[in-house]
Amino acid sequence: MSKKPWAGRFTQPTDAFVEAFTASIDFDQRLYRYDIQGSMAHARMLARQGIIAADEAETIIAGLEGILADIEQGRFEFSVGLEDIHMNIEARLIERIGSVGGKLHTARSRNDQVALDVRLYLRDEVRAVADHLADVQQALLDQAEANLGVIMPGYTHLQTAQPILFAHHMMAYYEMLQRDAGRLRDLAERLNIMPLGAGALAGTTFPIDREYVAEQLGFSGVTRNSLDSVSDRDFALEFCSAGAIIMMHLSRLAEELILWSSADFAFIELSDGFCTGSSIMPQKKNPDVPELVRGKTGRVYGNLMSLLTVMKALPLAYNKDMQEDKEPLFDTIDTVKGSLKIFSAMIAEMKVRAEAMRLAAAKGFSTATDVADYVVRKGIPFRDAHEIVGKTVRYCLERNKLIEELSLDEFRSFSPAIEEDIFAHITLEASVDARRATGGTAREAVAREIARARQERAHRSRN
Numbered sequence: 001m002s003k004k005p006w007a008g009r010f011t012q013p014t015d016a017f018v019e020a021f022t023a024s025i026d027f028d029q030r031l032y033r034y035d036i037q038g039s040m041a042h043a044r045m046l047a048r049q050g051i052i053a054a055d056e057a058e059t060i061i062a063g064l065e066g067i068l069a070d071i072e073q074g075r076f077e078f079s080v081g082l083e084d085i086h087m088n089i090e091a092r093l094i095e096r097i098g099s100v101g102g103k104l105h106t107a108r109s110r111n112d113q114v115a116l117d118v119r120l121y122l123r124d125e126v127r128a129v130a131d132h133l134a135d136v137q138q139a140l141l142d143q144a145e146a147n148l149g150v151i152m153p154g155y156t157h158l159q160t161a162q163p164i165l166f167a168h169h170m171m172a173y174y175e176m177l178q179r180d181a182g183r184l185r186d187l188a189e190r191l192n193i194m195p196l197g198a199g200a201l202a203g204t205t206f207p208i209d210r211e212y213v214a215e216q217l218g219f220s221g222v223t224r225n226s227l228d229s230v231s232d233r234d235f236a237l238e239f240c241s242a243g244a245i246i247m248m249h250l251s252r253l254a255e256e257l258i259l260w261s262s263a264d265f266a267f268i269e270l271s272d273g274f275c276t277g278s279s280i281m282p283q284k285k286n287p288d289v290p291e292l293v294r295g296k297t298g299r300v301y302g303n304l305m306s307l308l309t310v311m312k313a314l315p316l317a318y319n320k321d322m323q324e325d326k327e328p329l330f331d332t333i334d335t336v337k338g339s340l341k342i343f344s345a346m347i348a349e350m351k352v353r354a355e356a357m358r359l360a361a362a363k364g365f366s367t368a369t370d371v372a373d374y375v376v377r378k379g380i381p382f383r384d385a386h387e388i389v390g391k392t393v394r395y396c397l398e399r400n401k402l403i404e405e406l407s408l409d410e411f412r413s414f415s416p417a418i419e420e421d422i423f424a425h426i427t428l429e430a431s432v433d434a435r436r437a438t439g440g441t442a443r444e445a446v447a448r449e450i451a452r453a454r455q456e457r458a459h460r461s462r463n
């Protein structure tokens with residue numbers, strides 16, 4: 001059993017099971033790089049303020065560099081007895097450079113240290129998630145552009161409603177992910193504030209320079225209240241919340257891809273790499289990847305709920321409960337990144353079955369609203385037009401006909417206002433292209449949005 005840095009007050013060793021139960025090293029070791037980065041900045045500050053000597057800081061920093069290399073090359077053995085990443089590194093530092101290593105923790109506590117480490121770590125991960133989001137958006141945009149003319153049925157209540165462009169449908173997801181990216185940018189700003197210097201909870205008696213630590217680590221400012229600094233986990237909650245919304249969006253697309261790749265829809269085909277077969281039914285090609293992403297959405301929602309519940313009603317300031325922030329946060333990061341990564345590849349490789357989509361749109365009376373609008377333009381009130389077209393649809397259903405297969409005489413039996421030009425208004429193309437105001441499904445409107453999105457992309461990669 002390792003000697004604890006806090007063993008001074010204790011007369012008996014920790015029970016082995018308690019030690020394992022309270023340790024976080026199994027999961028918080030992923031913070032090692034940020035823990036070291038933060039410690040180096042802290043050591044430089046201590047020397048600059050005359051709290052430790054310049055050569056002591058140099059020795060400490062060299063020692064930390066050695067530890068970093070050891071960890072990266074798999075030469076570092078993490079010890080459960082040393083509880084967490086902070087004590088593992090500190091204990092190793094003292095082993096390496098002697099008692100001067102013990103000066104690193106001057107004017108610092110693990111409470112403000114862990115708050116710093118998680119912020120540094122999450123700052124990088126937010127960038128990584130944003131990059132993955134951008135890749136999915138790119139894949140959606142490419143599919144939209146490559147299939148601009150493809151018409152499919154649009155649905156409400158999962159019943160055929162009006163014809164839309166497949167590209168318009170893809171671009172709907174582009175917009176959702178654009179808002180997700182905005183949420184990440186917002187939270188990144190609040191995240192980028194430096195908490196070190198709060199000490200255990202009340203601040204420190206040493207003449208520290210918090211702004212200098214912040215500057216070294218690229219933070220935009222320092223936290224303003226020591227109690228809040230060590231007990232705030234809002235930044236993790238905000239990320240778990242943004243992650244949950246991203247997964248909600250992906251789950252909706254996942255659901256549609258699953259439906260669309262069924263034999264009954266056959267609107268798309270996912271490439272074999274994203275599907276699996278059945279051990280008993282030879283015809284099966286199962287859309288496992290979108291199904292799993294749909295399923296993992298539950299985990300990510302759960303992570304948000306568990307962190308909210310961990311934090312609920314905790315008295316100020318630090319409580320050990322808060323060590324439970326890491327697993328839900330880490331799991332959200334891993335799951336969201338993985339889901340986005342696999343989605344961008346899957347969408348890029350997805351094959352679009354234009355014929356099947358078109359046929360479905362033609363079969364479902366999707367242009368009924370266009371007939372009604374036509375009748376309205378001939379001077380009939382909309383409510384009456386609705387009634388006229390309703391009867392027309394029933395007539396078609398009874399005779400197993402599509403609306404565009406009716407003769408002019410048949411149309412006129414429902415309303416004499418209908419004339420020869422009706423046929424030009426009820427093609428799928430005419431229906432789609434008539435909706436050309438901003439945000440509509442007309443080819444020209446969707447092409448404008450695709451061009452705008454391309455500019456947005458170009459702007460993002462320049463920043």
Ligand code: ARG
Pocket residue numbers: 024028084110111114318320322323324
């Ligand atoms: N491993 C701890 C955590 O993640 C670090 C802070 C521990 N502080 C303490 N007073 N025990 O929360």
